[in-house]
Amino acid sequence: MTAPRPYTLIAELTYRCPLRCPYCSNPTDLAAHDGELDTDTWKRVLGEAEALGVVQVHFTGGEPLARRDLEALVARARELELYSNLVTSGVPLTKERLAGLVDNGLDHVQVSIQSARPERADAIAGYAAHPQKIQVMRWVTELGLPLTMNVVLHRANLDEIDELVSLAEDVGASRLELANTQYVAWALSNRDALLPTRAALEAAGEIAARHKARLQGKMDVLFVKPDYFGTTPKACMDGWARRFIHMVPDGRVLPCHAATSITTLRFDSVEDRSLADIWTSSEALLAYRGEAWMPEPCKSCDRRAVDFGGCRCQAFALTGDAAATDPACQLAPQHALVEAARSREPGERRYLYRGR
Amino acid sequence: MARDPSFIPKLANKARLRFDRHSGSHMIVYPERGLALNDSAAKIAKRCDGTRSLTEIVDELAREAGVDAEGRADVETDVLAFVDLLAQKGLLEP
Numbered sequence: 464m465t466a467p468r469p470y471t472l473i474a475e476l477t478y479r480c481p482l483r484c485p486y487c488s489n490p491t492d493l494a495a496h497d498g499e500l501d502t503d504t505w506k507r508v509l510g511e512a513e514a515l516g517v518v519q520v521h522f523t524g525g526e527p528l529a530r531r532d533l534e535a536l537v538a539r540a541r542e543l544e545l546y547s548n549l550v551t552s553g554v555p556l557t558k559e560r561l562a563g564l565v566d567n568g569l570d571h572v573q574v575s576i577q578s579a580r581p582e583r584a585d586a587i588a589g590y591a592a593h594p595q596k597i598q599v600m601r602w603v604t605e606l607g608l609p610l611t612m613n614v615v616l617h618r619a620n621l622d623e624i625d626e627l628v629s630l631a632e633d634v635g636a637s638r639l640e641l642a643n644t645q646y647v648a649w650a651l652s653n654r655d656a657l658l659p660t661r662a663a664l665e666a667a668g669e670i671a672a673r674h675k676a677r678l679q680g681k682m683d684v685l686f687v688k689p690d691y692f693g694t695t696p697k698a699c700m701d702g703w704a705r706r707f708i709h710m711v712p713d714g715r716v717l718p719c720h721a722a723t724s725i726t727t728l729r730f731d732s733v734e735d736r737s738l739a740d741i742w743t744s745s746e747a748l749l750a751y752r753g754e755a756w757m758p759e760p761c762k763s764c765d766r767r768a769v770d771f772g773g774c775r776c777q778a779f780a781l782t783g784d785a786a787a788t789d790p791a792c793q794l795a796p797q798h799a800l801v802e803a804a805r806s807r808e809p810g811e812r813r814y815l816y817r818g819r
Numbered sequence: 820m821a822r823d824p825s826f827i828p829k830l831a832n833k834a835r836l837r838f839d840r841h842s843g844s845h846m847i848v849y850p851e852r853g854l855a856l857n858d859s860a861a862k863i864a865k866r867c868d869g870t871r872s873l874t875e876i877v878d879e880l881a882r883e884a885g886v887d888a889e890g891r892a893d894v895e896t897d898v899l900a901f902v903d904l905l906a907q908k909g910l911l912e913p
Binding site: 468470471516518526546548570571607608609611637638679680681682683749795 | 831832833835837839841846848849850851853893906907911913
């Protein structure tokens with residue numbers, strides 16, 4: 464099988480972050496992942512990604528601002544005509560540094576907000592960052608850059624859709640991502656404290672749909688439903704190692720941010736092999752690329768080219784078998800695992816926070 | 820959507836029109852997405868730069884193609900449809 468063309472590189476530059484969000488997508492065994500690639504290696508990798516077909520790069524983390532060479536990497540992306548997006552908490556950032564990043568060719572900024580209400584936001588983030596985030600969003604639009612405001616939704620903020628949309632309009636966002644928590648990594652550890660009720664979810668979805676219609680052409684409003692409440696699994700990453708290259712700070716190449724949680728796989732690093740070599744022949748990337756790995760009911764399912772069998776990390780985390788049908792699918796033999804989790808009575812609300 | 824022919828389309832701030840050396844055609848790249856363009860769409864997109872009205876874009880393309888009045892009507896249909904698609908996707912300045 465020839466390798467598909469990747470369009471997007473997600474570059475996690477570091478796992479360092481001042482925030483401690485309970486749904487953090489970084490690995491839960493953070494201490495085991497403390498290496499970071501140097502500037503020259505990242506520059507090489509950006510070139511190799513472009514050569515493979517990539518047109519977009521997301522600089523993310525952790526908090527990518529913790530890297531002092533972010534400016535140099537943004538400049539390299541611009542040189543390669545890659546559309547660069549900075550995914551940031553905005554902590555710590557000055558307007559001068561942001562302006563410098565724009566001068567180096569940054570195309571877009573995404574800021575995540577934990578809640579529209581400052582006290583709630585800081586409780587969720589485990590850090591008093593809210594006022595700074597609002598300030599950073601205003602700087603982004605003042606500097607003429609398009610802004611995405613991202614909000615991860617869960618039980619403690621699903622009732623805020625109106626306020627969140629108002630905030631996004633107020634700061635001049637061109638895009639609002641209202642993304643329900645997906646239960647992998649830290650979010651799985653905190654699942655009982657995060658899972659909303661179906662009623663709250665449906666109410667939020669209806670409000671979001673109203674704003675989406677009202678703001679059509681002005682601001683994109685996306686409401687991403689949680690797969691736990693659907694009947695079919697999410698089309699995770701548009702398929703394993705198909706459209707996205709995900710790189711973690713130490714240089715390993717993954718199909719998604721969570722894949723190191725699949726302990727049966729060994730991911731290759733750009734420190735040992737070229738990105739092209741890894742993309743086309745890494746055993747871990749070949750493991751679930753395409754359809755050959757699929758069990759029934761995926762193998763004969765009409766939707767196998769639509770949702771690609773769902774999320775491998777979720778399958779592994781819930782069933783212990785990364786090749787199992789994603790339990791979020793109502794046809795999955797182990798769908799009862801998801802049903803049981805979502806019908807559990809709201810439990811203890813204390814979050815398990817990641818360390819810094 | 821019916822549009823005033825004097826409307827001056829301009830690609831949104833978040834959209835970048837670029838040549839894609841891998842496919843040999845143009846694409847519009849924007850947050851999390853890309854839109855592959857065929858040659859005629861690329862010609863229209865290049866002119867959505869905030870300096871030309873719809874009428875001017877149609878005139879330019881019709882002249883370039885050397886078409887008669889009937890041909891111009893076809894160009895107009897293409898331009899309006901593509902500009903509507905861009906607007907729908909939020910790729911035009913409001």
